[in-house]
């Protein structure tokens with residue numbers, strides 16, 4: 001569970017930290033993909049990218065209708081005549097949809113300068129998607145399947161243009177609240193796969209499930225950073241992950257109305273989705289010094305004490321192995337991109 005120092009860092013950042021769009025940022029000529037771009041933080045991020053003159057902006061959305069509405073709002077309200085905006089269908093609850101999206105990125109885009117893996121869900125009811133509890137499928141497994149699926153294009157663009165490209169994953173400060181005891185432990189000498197264990201309706205605890213999904217994704221990202229670029233290939237893919245902060249968005253659409261104390265706390269320290277979206281834009285333009293970093297309030301911060309502990313390091317390694325075994329079963333081709 002979150003330690004005092006974790007909570008202090010979270011509250012300190014949320015209360016006193018600020019977010020910003022780096023001065024002078026310009027994305028002319030660049031191609032950027034944002035997932036979950038039809039609403040909330042992803043939508044605000046897409047608007048900023050358009051303001052920064054991005055040449056091609058792909059909005060990855062599970063509803064084409066919602067995506068097109070978002071696109072129309074952007075083109076109507078932002079002076080971005082040089083930006084080409086496309087809406088592509090993506091449903092992270094379906095591996096087939098994720099693989100098709102990644103293949104489309106690899107085979108049809110002339111270049112990919114940045115990929116922002118923003119889409120995510122917070123569910124309160126237990127459901128399954130692809131045989132795994134849906135929050136875990138969407139926020140963790142599909143998210144990683146997609147990140148790995150677009151890596152070849154990020155590498156190719158980097159090598160061809162002699163630039164660093166960026167893979168930014170939206171994590172959360174909520175990762176500090178993921179209960180470590182929920183992460184699979186050896187039982188009578190037999191290790192149960194974490195993702196299967198979390199998908200048992202009889203034992204699944206949906207209260208902290210969203211936080212746990214963020215603990216899981218944070219746990220594997222430093223390893224992803226180490227394999228994103230291949231040695232000797234003249235490519236550099238920056239991998240960073242961001243906490244946008246506690247923001248007003250549709251994330252809690254499946255929850256009942258929050259208690260008064262939570263509403264008061266939000267009034268004191270909450271951010272708008274627009275403020276939170278600065279952190280995604282910052283991560284995309286901040287450059288090489290952010291490679292392998294967790295960013296919060298637009299600067300590198302330590303992750304939870306648990307993830308940095310000896311046990312946490314052990315869990316990170318095991319989760320990475322489990323995830324790679326699973327991804328290999330889903331798509332040997334995608335797993336092959338980092339082998």
Ligand SMILES: NC(=O)c1ccc[n+]([C@@H]2O[C@H](COP(=O)([O-])OP(=O)(O)OC[C@H]3O[C@@H](n4cnc5c(N)ncnc54)[C@H](OP(=O)(O)O)[C@@H]3O)[C@@H](O)[C@H]2O)c1
Nearest residue numbers: 036040041062091092093118119120172246247249250251
């Ligand atoms: N809001 C916060 O306080 C906060 C804090 C820390 C981190 N975050 C993270 O920020 C990211 C954006 O969240 P948000 O707050 O902007 O929430 P949001 O308003 O609910 O937006 C989430 C986006 O993800 C999309 N999405 C959900 N399930 C999907 C699926 N199966 N396939 C494809 N797209 C899917 C949604 O599409 P639909 O509209 O079609 O559902 C929507 O576009 C998430 O990763 C979230 O965990 C949020």
